Structure formats: structure tokens, C-alpha cells
Amino acid sequence: MAKPVLDKDLKRVAGLELATHNLARSLAAPGIALVFLLAAAVWASFVVADGPTSYMVVIAAVIAGYMALNVGANDVANNMGPAVGSKALTMLGALLIAGTFEAAGALLAGGDVVSTVARDLLIGDQLDGDTFVLVMMAALLASALWVNLATIIGAPVSTTHAVVGGVVGAGIASAGIGSVAWPVVGTISLSWVVSPALGGLFAAMLLAFIRATITKRIDKISAARVWVPILVALMTGVFTMYLATKGLKRIWSPGLTMVLLLGLGFAVLGWLVAMPLIRHQSLKIENRTKHIAKLFRLPLIVAAALLSFAHGANDVANAIGPFAAIVTAVQTGHAQSADITLPLWVLLIGAIGIALGLALFGPRLIRTVGEQITKLNEIRAYCVALSAAITVLAASALGLPVSSTHIAVGAIFGVGFLRExxxxxxxxxxxxxxxxxxxxxxxxxxxxxxxxxxxxxxxxRRLVRRQHVLSIAAAWVITVPASAALAALVFLVLGLLIG
Incomplete structure (x- = not known):
């Protein structure tokens, strides 16, 4: 009788140890995030000059760090989800590549769209300096809370739209409807429809082209030797123009002619490099679509890395744009200075926060985007990544603001519905x-x-999960009004606590 009792006791001890281990793992990520936020506060307290409102910068630094964590947790999934879903990258590999390139993009080329997020949405003469600081703090905190909630429920949303909604809601709560630059908000709202539609259209067109030229041919290997290098050349040229126009503006801003010449030059270079590589790889594969798809694996990984760099350069403004405006307002005493300064320490909070948020909380959304909408292989994931870059370039040429989140998810829907x-x-x-x-x-x-x-x-049901289509679309629609309402509430609370 003693042995069964002893076995039961040992099982209880083992179960308790397993539960303790799981609890420690679940608390590790929030604990690391909390340490980062405390470090951001201490950093800001040392950097900012002493003054009657310097504590506002310290509080804003914590909120900006919190927003950066949420940008990394939610937004970055759009770039790496297809690569992970197609099994081209492991989750660890995706986290390492995305974290490195997101941080590099934020540090080297970040901040180009800070003025739009921080200044252009509000009419400056409607707000004084202190009120403007409270508006930006409320907008940043409300948008971070909304993105955090979306991440918890597994919905990829646009952090840009969350910030826009936050600024609008806090602005209305502080100075009424007249304080908001509605034409700018209206232009941004166009991307609700334009982004996913263009992303889905371009991705479906690319997949249809690959089906017609390669995967539906009798001799798939010979067709791949001709067309895959051409597709790699297209990718190289598009991403060169994409980075030149969107991702590197803070370093270098070339004219249209130079951008086109760079795109053409790198396209030729990509073709010359891809030709022998694809021919060498094609000697080791069978004449089957599953094997042909492996030829797209390296181009897909490169595309995902470049998308991460450009995303870090552009979307770091969602975390540090309002924060940079707060720092400038505190230093100058004006609500909206003509030039919003972007100190390196501010940029570092955004860059580190995005990379850390991706590593700690990103895997769940990466799996949602890459695995739970539709089944992806290397070819379909490549179409998603390339269509994202093409869509941004096309929208920029037309002067339309677009969301990288909506583009990527729309592209996944596009390839899924084409397969259906x-x-x-x-x-x-x-x-x-x-x-x-x-x-x-x-x-x-x-x-x-x-x-x-x-x-x-x-x-x-097999090719596109309708439940995810509806839930993601609903999250997109309510992001701006929800973050606006939340920001208005946060502004009133901050006014009572701080004002």
C-alpha cells in the first residue's frame, strides 16, 4: 500500500513543479517589459533638463515605451507571419531577423513621419502648451491600451490608426471638434478600404502569374529557371525603390529619376545573382509544385527582412511621434513647434521597445497572421511580401496613405480567396x-x-477561415473610434490627476 501512496505523492509534487514552472514562464515576459519601462523612466529623468514640467517627460517616456512594446507585439507580425506560416522560417529565426531589422530601421531611418502623427492632426492655435502635452499623453496611452487589447484577443490592427484615433479623441476632449485637422484625418481614413484592397489585388495577381508561368506548366523546373530569377529581379527593384522612398528618407532622399535608376540597376543585379543560384538549386529538386516552392524560400526571407527594416523606419513614429512632440513642447513651451526635434535617446526607446515587444509578445500574432487565416507555402508568402512593397509604392505615387497591417493581411486574404x-x-x-x-x-x-x-x-472553410476575416475586419473598423473614445476618457482622467 505504501508504494501507490508514494507514487501519488510524487505525481502531486511533479504537477506542482510543472505548474510553478509554467507560472514563472508566464510572468517572465511582463516582468522583462516592466524592467524596460522603468529603465525608460530612469533614462528620461537623467536626460531631460530639470524644470517644473520635467516630470511630464518622464511619465511620457514610460507611456512611449509601453506603446513601442505593443507596436512590436502586434504590427511586426504582418511582416514575419507569412514567412513563419509557410515554414520558410522558424519562430526563433523570425524573431531574430525581425528584431534586428526593425531596430535597425528605427534607429537608422526612423522618424520621417513623426510630424504627421505628432503635429499635422491638430490645429496648433487651439491648444496651449500644457494642454497639448496632456493631449499627446492621452493619445499615446489610449492607443497603446487599444493595441494591447487587440494583441490579447489575437487581432492584427493598425497602430497608425490607433494613434490617429487617440490624437483625434483627446483633441476633441480638450478643445472641441475645431481642434482637429479633419482633411488630414479624412485622407488617412481612405486607407481603411485602399490598403487591404490593393494588397489583396496585387498578391492575387502575382500568385495567378506564378501559377500560369511556373506551377501549372508540365515542365515546372525549366519554367522556374526562366521566371524565378525574373521575379527575384522584380523583388530587388521594388524593394530598392521602396527603401529609397519610404525607409531611408532620414538618411537620404533621392529624386524620382534617381529612385527609378536605382530600382532598375538593382533589378538587373538581382537577376544576375539569381540566375546561377536558381539553376544550381533546381538540379536538386523534383518536378513538383512543393519542390518548386523551395526556390522562393531565400527571396521570401530577404523580403521579410527588408519589410521589417522599412516597418521599423516608418512605424516607430507611432510610439515616439507623440512623445517627441511632448519633449519639444516641454522644451520650447509652445503647443506645436515648427520643427519637432528627435533626440537619439527618444529614438532608442522606440527601437528597443519594438524589438523587445516582438520577442516577448509577438509569436501569438505571428501565428495568427501566418497560420490561422489561410494555408501558406513559400510561393504564396512571397506574393504577400512582394505585394506589400508594391502596394506601398503605388499608394505613395498616388498620394494615398496606407496601413502596412491592412496591406499584409489583405494580401493574405487575396491569395486565399484566389485559391478558393x-x-x-x-x-x-x-x-x-x-x-x-x-x-x-x-x-x-x-x-x-x-x-x-x-x-x-x-x-x-478549408482555404480561408471566415471567422478570422470577420473578426479582423471588425477590429479594423472600430480601431479609430474606440481609441478616440478611450483617449478622450484618458485625457479627462489625466486632467484631474496632473492638471
Whole structure:
């Protein structure tokens, strides 16, 4: 009798140890994040000059760090999700590459859109200096809280839209509707529709092109030797122009002619490099789509890394834009200075916070984007990454503001729905009764039309998960009004506590 009792006791001890270990792991990430926020506060207290409102900068530094963590946790998934979902990268590899390139982009080229986030959304003569600081603090905290909630429920949202909503809501709460630059807000709102539509369209077109030129050919390997280097050249040229126009403005701002020449030059270089590599790789693969997809693995990884660099350069402003405006307002005493300064220490808080947020909290959203919307392989993921860069370039040429989150998720929907469309067409054109291919008792006695209808429903569930389409779309729609309402509430609370 003693042995069974002893075994039960040992099992209880082992279960307790496992529970303790799991609890420690779950608390490790928030603990590290808290240490970072405390470090940001201490850093700001040493850097900022002593004054009656210097404590505001310290508080704002903590809020900016919190927002940077949330940008890393939510936004970066859009760049690395397809690469992880297609198994081109492991989660650890994606975190290392994304963290490195996000931080590099934020430090080397970040801050170009700070003025839009921090200054252009509000009319300066409607707010005094102290009120403006409270507005920016409320906007930053409210947008961070909203993005944090979206991350918890697994919804990829636009941090840019969250910040815009926060600034609008806090501005209205402080000085009324007249304090908001509504034409700027209206222009930004266009991206709600433009971003996912363009991303999905370009991704579907790329996938259809690859199907027509490579994967549906009888001799797939020979077709791949011709077209994959051309696609790599397209990617190289597009990303060169993308980085020159969007990702490196803080370092260098070339004219249109130079951008086009750079794109053409690097496209030729990409083709020359890809030709022998693809030919060498093609000697080791079989004439099957699954093996052809492996030829896109390295281009996909490069594309994901470059997207991360450009994302860090552009979206770091969502974390430090309002913070930079607060620092400038405290130093100058004016609500909206003509030139918002961007000290290196401010940029570092954003860069470190994004990389840390990605490492600590990013895997969940990476899996949602890469695995839970539709099934991706290297080819489809490559189409998503390349379409994101093409969409940003096209929108910039048209003068339309777009969201990288909406583009990437829209591109994933685009390739998924294209696959559904193709699958349904193939079902329609198949002469064999559709229900004969599915050993489902519910369809064995059905008419071909009834079986076809059932197969369409099965294909829809299999290729694109409708639940995620609806939940993500709902999160997009309510991001601006929700963050605006939350910012108005936070502004009133901060006014009571600080003002």
C-alpha cells in the first residue's frame, strides 16, 4: 500500500513543479517589459533638463515605451507571419531577423513621419502648451491600451490608426471638434478600404502569374529557371525603390529619376545573382509544385527582412511621434513647434521597445497572421511580401496613405480567396460527380448540384477561415473610434490627476 501512496505523492509534487514552472514562464515576459519601462523612466529623468514640467517627460517616456512594446507585439507580425506560416522560417529565426531589422530601421531611418502623427492632426492655435502635452499623453496611452487589447484577443490592427484615433479623441476632449485637422484625418481614413484592397489585388495577381508561368506548366523546373530569377529581379527593384522612398528618407532622399535608376540597376543585379543560384538549386529538386516552392524560400526571407527594416523606419513614429512632440513642447513651451526635434535617446526607446515587444509578445500574432487565416507555402508568402512593397509604392505615387497591417493581411486574404476561386472552378469543370471525391455519407445520395454546393462550403472553410476575416475586419473598423473614445476618457482622467 505504501508504494501507490508514494507514487501519488510524487505525481502531486511533479504537477506542482510543472505548474510553478509554467507560472514563472508566464510572468517572465511582463516582468522583462516592466524592467524596460522603468529603465525608460530612469533614462528620461537623467536626460531631460530639470524644470517644473520635467516630470511630464518622464511619465511620457514610460507611456512611449509601453506603446513601442505593443507596436512590436502586434504590427511586426504582418511582416514575419507569412514567412513563419509557410515554414520558410522558424519562430526563433523570425524573431531574430525581425528584431534586428526593425531596430535597425528605427534607429537608422526612423522618424520621417513623426510630424504627421505628432503635429499635422491638430490645429496648433487651439491648444496651449500644457494642454497639448496632456493631449499627446492621452493619445499615446489610449492607443497603446487599444493595441494591447487587440494583441490579447489575437487581432492584427493598425497602430497608425490607433494613434490617429487617440490624437483625434483627446483633441476633441480638450478643445472641441475645431481642434482637429479633419482633411488630414479624412485622407488617412481612405486607407481603411485602399490598403487591404490593393494588397489583396496585387498578391492575387502575382500568385495567378506564378501559377500560369511556373506551377501549372508540365515542365515546372525549366519554367522556374526562366521566371524565378525574373521575379527575384522584380523583388530587388521594388524593394530598392521602396527603401529609397519610404525607409531611408532620414538618411537620404533621392529624386524620382534617381529612385527609378536605382530600382532598375538593382533589378538587373538581382537577376544576375539569381540566375546561377536558381539553376544550381533546381538540379536538386523534383518536378513538383512543393519542390518548386523551395526556390522562393531565400527571396521570401530577404523580403521579410527588408519589410521589417522599412516597418521599423516608418512605424516607430507611432510610439515616439507623440512623445517627441511632448519633449519639444516641454522644451520650447509652445503647443506645436515648427520643427519637432528627435533626440537619439527618444529614438532608442522606440527601437528597443519594438524589438523587445516582438520577442516577448509577438509569436501569438505571428501565428495568427501566418497560420490561422489561410494555408501558406513559400510561393504564396512571397506574393504577400512582394505585394506589400508594391502596394506601398503605388499608394505613395498616388498620394494615398496606407496601413502596412491592412496591406499584409489583405494580401493574405487575396491569395486565399484566389485559391478558393480556382478550387471551385476546378470542381465545376470536373466531369466526375463531385461527391464521389468526398467520402462523406451526407453527400453520397445527394445530387451533383447539392454535392457541389457542399464542396464549395468545404473549400471555403478549408482555404480561408471566415471567422478570422470577420473578426479582423471588425477590429479594423472600430480601431479609430474606440481609441478616440478611450483617449478622450484618458485625457479627462489625466486632467484631474496632473492638471
Amino acid at each position: 476561386y480556382v478550387a471551385i472552378r476546378e470542381m465545376k469543370g470536373n466531369a466526375v460527380p463531385v461527391h464521389a471525391r468526398f467520402l462523406d455519407p451526407a453527400t453520397l445520395n445527394a445530387t451533383p448540384e447539392e454535392a457541389l454546393s457542399k464542396d464549395r462550403q468545404q473549400a471555403g
